[in-house]
Amino acid sequence: MKAIRIQSPAGLDNLELVDTDTPSPGPNDILVRAAASSLNFHDYLVVSGATPVPDGRIPMSDVSGEVTAVGDAVTAFAVGDRVMGTFFPRWLGGEPSLAKCWSHIPGDTAEGYASEYVCGPETAFTAIPERYSFEEAATLPCAGLTAWRALFVEGQLQPGETVLVQGSGGVSVFALQMAKAAGATVIATSSSDEKLERLRALGADHCINYRATPEWGKAAAALCPRGGVDHVVEVGGGATLGQSIEACRTGGHVAFIGVLTGMSAEVPTGGLVIKQIRLHGITVGSREQQEAMVRGLDTMDIRPVIDSRFPLADIADAFRHQESQKHFGKICLSYGD
Ligand SMILES: NC(=O)c1ccc[n+]([C@@H]2O[C@H](COP(=O)([O-])OP(=O)(O)OC[C@H]3O[C@@H](n4cnc5c(N)ncnc54)[C@H](OP(=O)(O)O)[C@@H]3O)[C@@H](O)[C@H]2O)c1
Numbered sequence: 280m281k282a283i284r285i286q287s288p289a290g291l292d293n294l295e296l297v298d299t300d301t302p303s304p305g306p307n308d309i310l311v312r313a314a315a316s317s318l319n320f321h322d323y324l325v326v327s328g329a330t331p332v333p334d335g336r337i338p339m340s341d342v343s344g345e346v347t348a349v350g351d352a353v354t355a356f357a358v359g360d361r362v363m364g365t366f367f368p369r370w371l372g373g374e375p376s377l378a379k380c381w382s383h384i385p386g387d388t389a390e391g392y393a394s395e396y397v398c399g400p401e402t403a404f405t406a407i408p409e410r411y412s413f414e415e416a417a418t419l420p421c422a423g424l425t426a427w428r429a430l431f432v433e434g435q436l437q438p439g440e441t442v443l444v445q446g447s448g449g450v451s452v453f454a455l456q457m458a459k460a461a462g463a464t465v466i467a468t469s470s471s472d473e474k475l476e477r478l479r480a481l482g483a484d485h486c487i488n489y490r491a492t493p494e495w496g497k498a499a500a501a502l503c504p505r506g507g508v509d510h511v512v513e514v515g516g517g518a519t520l521g522q523s524i525e526a527c528r529t530g531g532h533v534a535f536i537g538v539l540t541g542m543s544a545e546v547p548t549g550g551l552v553i554k555q556i557r558l559h560g561i562t563v564g565s566r567e568q569q570e571a572m573v574r575g576l577d578t579m580d581i582r583p584v585i586d587s588r589f590p591l592a593d594i595a596d597a598f599r600h601q602e603s604q605k606h607f608g609k610i611c612l613s614y615g616d
Contacts, residue, residue: 372567438462496525584608
């Protein structure tokens with residue numbers, strides 16, 4: 280089968296399409312003919328060399344496809360089922376732990392899914408939403424689940440609450456769509472007026488250009504009758520956390536997800552304490568949460584926003600497109616003929 284390997288030194292020019300053996304499933308495994316994957320910022324950090332991985336690692340944490348073989352002990356899936364991977368194949372449910380999460384991340388600390396076939400324990404996969412194509416499903420295991428967990432698991436979002444989303448990348452567009460489907464008011468920010476119009480077309484109630492309005496947190500708070508937003512889906516990181524705290528109402532919630540502007544921050548701790556804000560760092564979610572998301576998406580009238588699709592062999596071009604930040608929503612890799 281064909282697969283992409285990250286050759287040394289890691290970088291977008293060193294992603295090589297290679298022939299490699301098709302895996303065969305053990306008793307508890309399923310073999311999946313991969314149909315699609317989608318790009319996440321985390322994958323970009325890996326393929327660009329910012330997150331070191333062993334030489335020859337197969338990248339990509341997202342995958343969807345059709346089951347083509349199952350081991351003797353497999354009970355959850357049968358040949359022909361439509362499935363997608365999980366970001367943390369060993370975090371099945373309950374509380375996260377280092378062992379369950381970071382020891383085995385496809386495309387990072389474990390072999391990833393940029394290959395025509397993928398194989399693993401049945402517990403490393405879930406069903407996909409009934410109406411979704413493989414490409415749409417491939418956008419869910421990382422970006423979709425992160426937005427879902429931020430809003431519904433940790434945020435316990437209620438209809439009528441206000442959610443602030445930052446920029447127009449994968450996580451933020453999902454958060455906007457899911458929050459609107461749940462009856463929330465959404466304030467969206469972007470660096471681009473054109474993208475803000477597209478966010479408005481997806482349902483954003485208020486739009487703020489964060490370049491033109493550096494004090495966007497204050498501007499967002501001024502739009503809210505309760506003095507600030509109930510939830511921030513924080514993907515910017517170091518350079519945005521201060522404004523996110525500014526945007527929150529007293530007792531609000533910041534789901535701290537992203538590191539787009541860096542790994543450390545000067546935190547206005549005074550605002551955090553005075554407003555009694557719940558600041559919660561989260562990383563994706565468990566398989567149990569992914570199953571809940573699939574049930575939820577089966578009842579929500581939303582479809583993932585796919586910006587563009589690239590063949591597996593053109594993976595470097597796909598990442599260059601992501602690097603340019605011209606995308607809106609998700610960039611997909613299609614593995615079809
Ligand atoms: N913790 C987790 O579980 C988890 C899961 C998924 C992703 N993440 C993290 O979340 C972040 C977003 O991931 P993604 O996959 O959605 O990325 P992405 O699709 O590459 O999104 C990039 C977009 O973010 C926006 N952006 C960049 N700088 C910004 C800033 N200073 N303020 C507001 N928006 C800004 C830009 O939107 P505009 O062009 O509209 O300005 C840009 O197009 C990354 O740091 C990623 O590592 C974390």
